[in-house]
Amino acid sequence: MTSKPDRVVLIGVAGDSGCGKSTFLRRLEDLFGAELMTVICLDDYHSLDRKQRKEAGVTALDPRANNFDLMYEQIKALKNGETINKPIYNHETGLIDPPEVVHPNHIVVIEGLHPLYDERVRSLLDFSVYLDISDEVKIAWKIQRDMAERGHTYEDVLTAIEARRPDFEAYIDPQKTHADVVLQILPTQLIANDEERKILRVRMMQRTGVEGFEPVYLFDEGSTIHWTPCGRKLTCSYPGMKLFYGPDTYYGNQVSVLEVDGQFENLEEMIYVESHLSNTSAKYYGEMTELLLKHRDYPGSNNGSGLFQVLTGLKMRAAYERLTQKTLVGVGL
Numbered sequence: 001m002t003s004k005p006d007r008v009v010l011i012g013v014a015g016d017s018g019c020g021k022s023t024f025l026r027r028l029e030d031l032f033g034a035e036l037m038t039v040i041c042l043d044d045y046h047s048l049d050r051k052q053r054k055e056a057g058v059t060a061l062d063p064r065a066n067n068f069d070l071m072y073e074q075i076k077a078l079k080n081g082e083t084i085n086k087p088i089y090n091h092e093t094g095l096i097d098p099p100e101v102v103h104p105n106h107i108v109v110i111e112g113l114h115p116l117y118d119e120r121v122r123s124l125l126d127f128s129v130y131l132d133i134s135d136e137v138k139i140a141w142k143i144q145r146d147m148a149e150r151g152h153t154y155e156d157v158l159t160a161i162e163a164r165r166p167d168f169e170a171y172i173d174p175q176k177t178h179a180d181v182v183l184q185i186l187p188t189q190l191i192a193n194d195e196e197r198k199i200l201r202v203r204m205m206q207r208t209g210v211e212g213f214e215p216v217y218l219f220d221e222g223s224t225i226h227w228t229p230c231g232r233k234l235t236c237s238y239p240g241m242k243l244f245y246g247p248d249t250y251y252g253n254q255v256s257v258l259e260v261d262g263q264f265e266n267l268e269e270m271i272y273v274e275s276h277l278s279n280t281s282a283k284y285y286g287e288m289t290e291l292l293l294k295h296r297d298y299p300g301s302n303n304g305s306g307l308f309q310v311l312t313g314l315k316m317r318a319a320y321e322r323l324t325q326k327t328l329v330g331v332g333l
């Protein structure tokens, strides 16, 4: 930690396992710098270890397997500038390890399955995002990762997703109704059969009427816009690309929706898209494109998921600067 923070800004990143939280956090680090930001994985608040969950017949998604009282007490303490003794859930052994000391930092990010579940924890958050991955895409990503890196079979992956589904629907998914931004990742509508789910339709649902949060828009705020940018200034290969912007209602909340269906052929040309977006919270024209180009190797950099992760990160930086009255200079690049 660099200096003692006067004001701790608390950010929530919610989503199921394998939904891209780590990738998003790596992008956030570009904006805040590793020094200023402390990430707390809420898996550490599992109150039942793997064996105990098995015996009790509950999953880690079930609130009964998590200690929300301790989570609240400790996150509140960090926000108040106090040091905590945070438990550790060990994913290698499935056991709860001895606690570790965590000091408050300028930005504390709580990420995992339940950042928005408990009303008390939720009320501490200054900005939040929910990563909402459709089943088809979740299966494709999990299969790619868990088969390649974790030695699982196709059937293992499907069984694991199915086993989690009831608790996912009961306890994780409803959190999206509380987030400031929901990043929805869906199969493309540009072609009928994209079995590998390589082409994505990604929607950034931005809640309107939230103090200090000005949603990003395309061309004209409040209008409904369908934009097919492919042509002289943006190279698109098959099956092309479509952008959309417009107002909507999402679980009773007013939202501004930005959508990208398809993929960017040449990331350098993102400057053309950036030039048509307003309220990005970039510090200068081109910053959004530079942030994307910096990590062109991250998954999703060439589609709406990378673009909207960068835009959400810029909104989190804007929230930090507004709440602390501090300016972050030069950490992004």
Ligand SMILES: Nc1ncnc2c1ncn2[C@@H]1O[C@H](COP(=O)(O)OP(=O)(O)OP(=O)(O)O)[C@@H](O)[C@H]1O
Pocket: 015, 016, 017, 018, 019, 020, 021, 022, 023, 024, 141, 142, 144, 145, 299, 300, 301, 305, 306
């Ligand atoms: N935008 C994306 N486009 C394509 N694939 C992606 C994208 N984001 C993530 N993935 C795939 O999903 C996998 C999981 O991503 P990531 O590790 O960021 O998720 P996570 O939510 O942190 O997962 P866990 O909680 O299980 O560690 C990655 O290895 C990658 O294969």
Ligand SMILES: O=C(CO)[C@H](O)[C@H](O)COP(=O)(O)O
Pocket: 016, 017, 043, 050, 060, 090, 091, 092, 094, 112, 113
């Ligand atoms: O959803 C999860 C984390 O996001 C895990 O399933 C949960 O934390 C339990 O971990 P493990 O399977 O290693 O016991």
